[in-house]
Amino acid sequence: MSYAQTEIIDQKKLWGKWSCIASLDVEDYQLVEFSNIDFQKSGASPQTGIVHFSxxxxxxxxxxxxxxxxxxxxxxxxxxxLKFHNFSIDNHEFDQHYHITKDLVEPAGDDVFSIIKLTADELVYRFDNADFESLGFTVVCDKSELAL
Structure with missing residues (x-):
């Protein structure tokens, strides 16, 4: 019998501010997300972002x-x-067609990701939801801050 080797994640490497980019092709549209996230020692993780849908x-x-x-x-x-606040979208017809902001206000459960890579200045994680797994929703971050 063999056991998969599980790498122990050093949470101290996660602490701090990261800038991230992720993209996803959904049925008939694509999205690209740019975000800043602050993994605080307290366990809080405030985030700001801009998502381009097309x-x-x-x-x-x-x-x-x-x-x-x-x-x-x-x-x-x-x-x-996870709770979204202070959000706005610039195309209400697009929003109504794809129910983007409606999905943001509905409470969701926990979002679970697998960490693929974590170094002092690079973080890569993938969404663990079966609906998105085949789509490959992966977030790539570094220790800079984007002007959003």
């Missing part, structure tokens, strides 16, 4: 602020109590 004929930009708490369980990064 399809063949239209686009929309969503700006947001979010609050959550983070926790580590093995190599899993868990965002708990």
């Amino acid at each position: 399809n063949e004929s239209d686009e929309a930009f969503l700006k947001y602020e979010a609050k959550s708490n983070w926790a580590l369980r093995g190599n899993q990064l868990i965002f708990q109590n």
